[in-house]
Amino acid sequence: MSARSMSGAGITDAAPSVVTGSLIRASDVDEAAGRWPQYEAGLRWLDDFVTQPHPELGRPGAVCPRLAPALHARAVWLATVDVPAYTADQAVLAGRLLMQLFNDLARQSDRADTTLLGFFPDLPADRAADFIDGGHRLLRNEFAAHGLMLGEFHQASTVGSVHNRALPVMRSPEPMFAVRTMTPHDLLFADQPDTPPAERLAYLLHFDRHVSARLSSAARTQLYARIAAARTASRTGASS
Incomplete structure (x- = not known):
């Protein structure tokens, strides 16, 4: 039985890790064509949806107005994360690993443009909500304390746009966390539904x-x- 298939007992010493060789700029994905299919699927979604306007968004402009400038600045990085178990606790450890990696990357370019997408390609679709959303709930304010935002994306996400809760803007073809710096626009996200x-x-x-x-x-x-x-x-x- 692999560590990933265990419920949590016996893996307290295991920790998430970035897969060797998986850290690349989004602009360099074509050079690694076929090696990281999760990146190709994720970037198609960014091109087709995230960087585009949407008639149901409830405001003008792209779904995420920050991403296209970051892509243009070659400041978007992609990494694949391996986790020993699909639990919220492991999601927290993975998020903290990505925070550390983001801080390292941000020293190489403009911190305000730097964006890190951490992919979890082995995460089963039926575990994605508990892992991604559960980890995000536990990490959201920890990231905010460092002036960072953590985005949560997966195939079954029901998180809606601030201006139209019926539009699931976090529903992506690949499960991932996104790390970026906090901006004035992020005041909109203070009053998420059901936030204590x-x-x-x-x-x-x-x-x-x-x-x-x-x-x-x-x-x-x-x-x-x-x-x-x-x-x-x-x-x-x-x-x-």
Whole structure:
């Protein structure tokens, strides 16, 4: 029985690892054609959906307005991660590994443009939601504390656009985590459905620390009002 097939017992010393040779720039994928089919599928999805406008998005512009400039700057990196078990705990370890790798890569180019996509090609489709979404829930504020955003993508994702919750913008053909720096735009993601008030408050405080200096005075006023509301909700246990 492989370590990956075990439920968790006996693998406490095992940790995720980046597959040797898998770290490449998105712009160099053609040079490794056929070796990393997950990259080819993922990049087709980025080209056909993520970097394009969508009639159901609820706003003008691309689904992700940051990605095309990052691709143009050759600042998008791809890596394949091997995990010993498909559990949320292992997803957390994988996310932290990708955070460390992102920080190393960001020293080589503009940190604001750098994006890292970590692929999990061996992750079964019926385990993807628990692994990717479960890991994201546990890691979201940990990444925010470092001024980073963690995106969660898989084939069965139900995460919708901020402007149209019915459009599943995180539904990708390959399961992956995406790591990038936090931007002023990310204030939109503070109020995700079902986010507990204490977690919302923590996210807003991290956002304030890392991003508020780049906001207009009006946006900072709005941010501080949202922090005050989240702090009150956290004390009272209200949902909003």
